[in-house]
Amino acid sequence: MKKAEWSDLPYDIVRFIMEKLCWSERVPLYLVCKNWHDRIHEIKNTKEFLPWLMYYKGQKGNRSICKLCDPSTRRIYTVKKTPTPIYKNKDLCGAVPCQSRFGWVLFSKGFDNIAIKHLFFYNPFTNQVIELPKLGNIYRSASFSKIPTCPDCMVIALRIPKTGELEIKTWQPGYDTWLPGYDTWKTFKFSGEYDRDRTVISKQVAYAGDSFYCIFSDLNRNVKKIGAFNTKHQEWQEFSGSIAVNNEPNFVYLSVAINGDLLLVAVYSYRQGPGLWRFDLSEQKWVVEDDKIMEKQVIFIDHSSFLVPRYGNARQSFSVPAIGNARQSAGKIIGNALILNQDNYFTVHPWWPIQFYSFIDEKDFEKLQKIWIQPPF
Numbered sequence: 001m002k003k004a005e006w007s008d009l010p011y012d013i014v015r016f017i018m019e020k021l022c023w024s025e026r027v028p029l030y031l032v033c034k035n036w037h038d039r040i041h042e043i044k045n046t047k048e049f050l051p052w053l054m055y056y057k058g059q060k061g062n063r064s065i066c067k068l069c070d071p072s073t074r075r076i077y078t079v080k081k082t083p084t085p086i087y088k089n090k091d092l093c094g095a096v097p098c099q100s101r102f103g104w105v106l107f108s109k110g111f112d113n114i115a116i117k118h119l120f121f122y123n124p125f126t127n128q129v130i131e132l133p134k135l136g137n138i139y140r141s142a143s144f145s146k147i148p149t150c151p152d153c154m155v156i157a158l159r160i161p162k163t164g165e166l167e168i169k170t171w172q173p174g175y176d177t178w179l180p181g182y183d184t185w186k187t188f189k190f191s192g193e194y195d196r197d198r199t200v201i202s203k204q205v206a207y208a209g210d211s212f213y214c215i216f217s218d219l220n221r222n223v224k225k226i227g228a229f230n231t232k233h234q235e236w237q238e239f240s241g242s243i244a245v246n247n248e249p250n251f252v253y254l255s256v257a258i259n260g261d262l263l264l265v266a267v268y269s270y271r272q273g274p275g276l277w278r279f280d281l282s283e284q285k286w287v288v289e290d291d292k293i294m295e296k297q298v299i300f301i302d303h304s305s306f307l308v309p310r311y312g313n314a315r316q317s318f319s320v321p322a323i324g325n326a327r328q329s330a331g332k333i334i335g336n337a338l339i340l341n342q343d344n345y346f347t348v349h350p351w352w353p354i355q356f357y358s359f360i361d362e363k364d365f366e367k368l369q370k371i372w373i374q375p376p377f
Contacts, residue, residue: 014039018040019043022072050071052070052373052374053372054069054079054100054372071325079124079127092122096369099144100316100373101146104148107119110138116135117138118135119135132171139157140160141205142156143207150173167187167189171184188236205254206262208281210230211229212229213262214228225238226279226286252264252266253266255316257319259293262281263289263299265299298332298334299333300319302370
């Protein structure tokens, strides 16, 4: 009699079991057999839309810690136990998260936690690291379009030098025939009237379609405009129209809405409510966002505090559909320390909505660097 194999289990039964499990509970099934590994990727996510939390502390001597928090199962996973290095003695000491996408985080290293001289990718779910060539100059912002293992992935770094022009560097996996010490980034320079001191292009980059969109200040200082760098044509375009946003002391966040348009959130102060605008990509103009559209999504903002910003934390933001486990937060803008309500007041929480993230240790949350991260499903 032939010994039964797990791979012989009928597909309908395997799928039924997997659909009942959370994503983190399905991951160990990858190792059972190849058929199960393939089946897992066929299951469409319909329940888990809240982002995970990656938090870490980089220390010299391979003593860094890195953890992942799953809001669906309310579990905390230790990714990297001391003294094991992440990759060939590479550590998270001095690393600052720039952007996360599909399980990958783009980290930067430089000085003062704000200047970028070197970039690398890290995937805490697989413990993979992908090194990038050194930038050569100092940049203020970086982002990426797709997972770095995809040949169409593009990484960009931006800065406004003393000349006042916009400088963009790009890197793609096809550039990987590089030697240590050689700059294999492509450099593009675009003239324009940019406020080097106050522009928020150094903080906000969002990817939609085939373009990286950036918010920047012109020489009118408090006026914000939007521009786009097209990855296929490698061209920069500034859009007409602008919005007046007081840049002191507010923070400005740019994200992609669930309908593909761009959302801009401006946080002014503790007592004043947020400003919210949507850039309609089809009509290429700014519109004031309405509650009906907001109720269909949840916006997440990466920053430890709106009022007392901490260097070394990401300034990314993104939106998720208000369905599944994100349904209870419909219409909200959720940050690391505060929830911004639509009726113009702040609800102060020790960290995030208590029903989703209360299992996180408060001491860890306050002391460690962190970033929202979405699993690769």
